[in-house]
């Protein structure tokens with residue numbers, strides 16, 4: 327299983343400072359939605375220039391104009407881009423088309439897809455040419471009483487596509503995520519919010535070695 331850091335920060339400078347401490351422990355660098363909204367395409371260019379050997383994921387959460395937004399991210403250096411699974415099929419198909427054009431990856435983010443609909447939506451996404459999905463409880467959902475990553479993981483069992491998982495993963499839950507069959511564990515707050523982000527990243531990496 328790969329480890330992806332979600333840079334849900336607001337400044338490129340802070341993202342680069344954090345990466346200076348944690349990059350050796352992660353496989354994929356995610357430009358988080360707040361960061362890309364705050365800094366635009368320049369942050370993709372800056373981080374790809376600094377870490378050309380790392381896969382760069384742009385968390386665009388695209389809901390419309392799939393081909394255009396995916397193209398923008400790919401041209402700025404992203405290796406993969408996120409489109410919302412809730413978007414219209416035409417939006418998904420547009421992002422997939424850009425993925426084929428640039429030979430890069432499109433990940434459909436299942437955030438907001440009701441649990442009972444997830445597996446059927448994944449099948450539809452596969453038919454649309456999507457190769458990877460993200461099982462995702464967002465920051466607001468995680469803050470609700472009773473949120474459990476174990477319950478989240480139950481809803482992906484039987485997926486016909488490889489999946490990443492995001493939803494408040496930390497060093498004590500990452501093994502459960504791996505054992506559920508995830509291809510990628512995405513960690514944001516569990517690293518950037520830790521007292522010692524480098525130590526947190528090191529622990530996450532060693533837990534899944």
Ligand SMILES: O=C(CO)[C@H](O)[C@H](O)COP(=O)(O)O
Pocket residue numbers: 332333334358359385463464465492493494495512513514515516
């Ligand atoms: O996309 C996101 C929120 O919409 C986050 O990047 C994702 O949830 C990972 O962060 P965390 O580990 O803090 O949940």
